[in-house]
Structures are given as C-alpha cells and as structure tokens.
Amino acid sequence: MNIKILEGNYSAKGLKVALVVSRFNHFITSKLEEGAIDVFLRHEGDESNLTIVRTPGAFEIPLTCQKVAETGQFDGILALGAVIRGATPHFDYVSNEVTKGISQVSLKEKIPVSFGVLTTDNIEQAIERAGTKSGNKGSESMNSLIETINLLKNLK
Numbered sequence: 001m002n003i004k005i006l007e008g009n010y011s012a013k014g015l016k017v018a019l020v021v022s023r024f025n026h027f028i029t030s031k032l033e034e035g036a037i038d039v040f041l042r043h044e045g046d047e048s049n050l051t052i053v054r055t056p057g058a059f060e061i062p063l064t065c066q067k068v069a070e071t072g073q074f075d076g077i078l079a080l081g082a083v084i085r086g087a088t089p090h091f092d093y094v095s096n097e098v099t100k101g102i103s104q105v106s107l108k109e110k111i112p113v114s115f116g117v118l119t120t121d122n123i124e125q126a127i128e129r130a131g132t133k134s135g136n137k138g139s140e141s142m143n144s145l146i147e148t149i150n151l152l153k154n155l156k
C-alpha cells in the first residue's frame, strides 16, 4: 500500500486556543467549558495558551468568533453554548444563526472553529450532553478542534 494519509494528532502542546462561551444557560455552558479545558490540559496544552471569551448568548457567538479570529493570535477557536427549545420559535432563529455563523467565520478566516453548541429540545437533553450520560459536548468538540488544528498544519 502506498496511500498517503493526512490527519491530525491529539497533541495540544504549544497550541493557542480561544474558548468563546455564552453565559445563557450558564449551568450547562459552565460544564461544557470544564470539559473542554480538561481535554486541552490532558493533551498537554498549556493553561497560559488558553483564553476564555464570554458572550451574553449563543446569538453573539459568531461575531465574537469573527473578532477573535481577526486578532490572528489563535490556532483555533472553540464555540460553546446551549440553545434549549422553548415555547416560541426563538430557538430556531438562534440555533440557525449560530450554526451558520460559526461555519462562515471558519471558512472566511481559514481557522478551525469547532462547534460545541448544544441545540436540544429540553433541559434534560442538555444535561445529558454536558458531562452526564451522553458525554460532554465541550470535551468532544475540544478533541475535534485539536485534531483539526493539527490536520491543517499538515496540509501546509
């Protein structure tokens, strides 16, 4: 076999990462943040290379990611939030905008922006994905971010 395979490893050594975390549903987003930091440190990331940027809600995440990317100081950005469905269509507007906005920043700025924003039908589903029975979206998306940053370095 002579197939060339390009992929990223899971070393966070020397990587500079910004976490953009929304305060809305803080009891969930704080758990996502904890999970993300834990993974970064376990993969030999340095605390001093981690910056946390807080937004009011998930809707404000894309513009904040855009500004963070423009600083040119980071290898990657992890967006963390929790959009939980309520009785009005607000959920759909916020979740659509945040999803689209994050991927636009990533493509425009050519920097990995990982999607750690929970979009759930209820609080129980959010709790399940914030460090209980269905894992932790913050940890998972930090793993993806580290791998993607290292993959893109191999593509240079």
Ligand code: INI
Binding pocket: 022, 024, 025, 056, 057, 058, 059, 060, 081, 082, 083, 084, 085, 086, 090, 091, 094
């Ligand atoms: N923001 C969230 O992060 N999660 C939500 O579930 C949510 N809901 O359901 O309303 C939410 N709304 C606030 C929104 O993100 C903005 O901060 C607000 O609309 C001001 O722009």
